[in-house]
Amino acid sequence: MIEFSDVTLTYPDGSNRVTAVNQVSLTAVAGTVTCITGPSGSGKSSLLALGATLIQPDSGRILINGTDAGGLSTKDASALRREQVGIVFQQANLLPSLTALEQLTVMNELGTQGARARRPAAGRRATEILATVGLADQAHKRPHQLSGGQRQRINIARALMNRPSILLVDEPTSSLDQERGSQIIDIVLDLTASEGTSTLLVTHDTSHFARMERVVEMMDGRLVDTHARAARSAKSDET
Ligand SMILES: Nc1ncnc2c1ncn2[C@@H]1O[C@H](COP(=O)(O)OP(=O)(O)OP(=O)(O)O)[C@@H](O)[C@H]1O
């Protein structure tokens, strides 16, 4: 699980500082998707970058499975990120020369010792997760031979290769049409359930809001509106 407690982040802005995240408290628990919406510049990506330990907050605390991410050295933060956090950015950033399967297996070769011994297991995991996102029959294609939606599926599969407990997904559907975008959100929901990740998903795609644990809205760095699933389903019963 990932827990933000009273987290504030500012960036330098000329002689001042701009507050991107303002006293945000938010928790995502295992096996659920917490959705973050809000206008451009409201701090959504900054919040995910904090959760990914890519930047440190000015104040407040971020706990990742009980570990205080703020107290870690750069080395420990990158180990935590590698082992526990899966990150999906808006653009897939796949390597042009690698096949779909290799985009995943290459994750095993990065960073840690003992890659060779882990190769058979990594190959099995890659095949399994590629099938889960519906690309079993595209495993040997390179990015230029795949559609935008297929590339985004690989992006998501790659983020899950190392079995992270936290999944952070930033606007995965923005370059896709409604139908393909909706399929991507569906995959994020399914994988969150099957892999048991604590997922934070930034999206404006409302097609699957009902299946999300919580939908929160950011405005000028603050969480202004949050709807838990129980409250939303009670509301929809009224109408
Ligand atoms: N590296 C940075 N340096 C300075 N200011 C930044 C930096 N990154 C973001 N900001 C500012 O922080 C605020 C929040 O930006 P952020 O990217 O988190 O918003 P967002 O909600 O993800 O927007 P979008 O929907 O457009 O992706 C904005 O005012 C932005 O200009």
Ligand SMILES: [Mg+2]
């Ligand atoms: Mg953003």
